[in-house]
Amino acid sequence: MRAIDGLDKQSGRTFTETARRAQIVEAAIEVIAEVGYPNASFAKIAKQAGLSSTGMISYHFEGKDDLIREVATEIVRVNTEFVVAKLDAETGYTARLRAWFTANLALLGEYPRHQRALASIIANIRPDDPQKFGLVGHLAEITRFEEKWMREAQRAGAFRDFDPTFMVLAIRGAREAAIARAGVDPDFDTEACARELADLFDYATRRQS
Numbered sequence: 001m002r003a004i005d006g007l008d009k010q011s012g013r014t015f016t017e018t019a020r021r022a023q024i025v026e027a028a029i030e031v032i033a034e035v036g037y038p039n040a041s042f043a044k045i046a047k048q049a050g051l052s053s054t055g056m057i058s059y060h061f062e063g064k065d066d067l068i069r070e071v072a073t074e075i076v077r078v079n080t081e082f083v084v085a086k087l088d089a090e091t092g093y094t095a096r097l098r099a100w101f102t103a104n105l106a107l108l109g110e111y112p113r114h115q116r117a118l119a120s121i122i123a124n125i126r127p128d129d130p131q132k133f134g135l136v137g138h139l140a141e142i143t144r145f146e147e148k149w150m151r152e153a154q155r156a157g158a159f160r161d162f163d164p165t166f167m168v169l170a171i172r173g174a175r176e177a178a179i180a181r182a183g184v185d186p187d188f189d190t191e192a193c194a195r196e197l198a199d200l201f202d203y204a205t206r207r208q209s
Helices: 015-035 042-049 055-060 064-088 093-110 112-123 132-155 164-184 190-205
Strands: none
Touching (some): 015 055, 015 112, 064 093, 064 112, 093 190, 112 132, 112 164, 132 164
């Protein structure tokens, strides 16, 4: 090993350490997607990552919770960047609402393992530890943003009067249901589902003339 390795100034880790952590995180995503969060052991993750022992994981992460927190952060980052890029290409509230479904269902095609892994992690967060992995707070922040966006669309006259809280709940519920169905149905048509959901919620939010 070289005596001097490049340093990632943001994290304070060497580039080698950063690369190794990323390798472990990607392996963990693969394993969780395959066997579920409860069965994702360090031994399985180490094998997926091609590591000689679980000690390499313990060197980079303080424990399973620390690793899963990093996994959740990475999945959320990938999802957010993917969806935002799709939405930025659209103008107008209705067009962006429709693009939201297209982008979120497209995630299943681009990053299917990420979505299965995230769903498994969320499903296994204990009620007595709701802030575990930082996901609950992050998802609440996204929900608040979406509700605010709905209110802006209503004030602009693009959407009819409705309770944004319930509409966002319905929209996100439809997304999660589609992800769950895609996970068990290899013939599930995500593009067709995106179109149908976009039509449905376009009609549900549209201001009638």
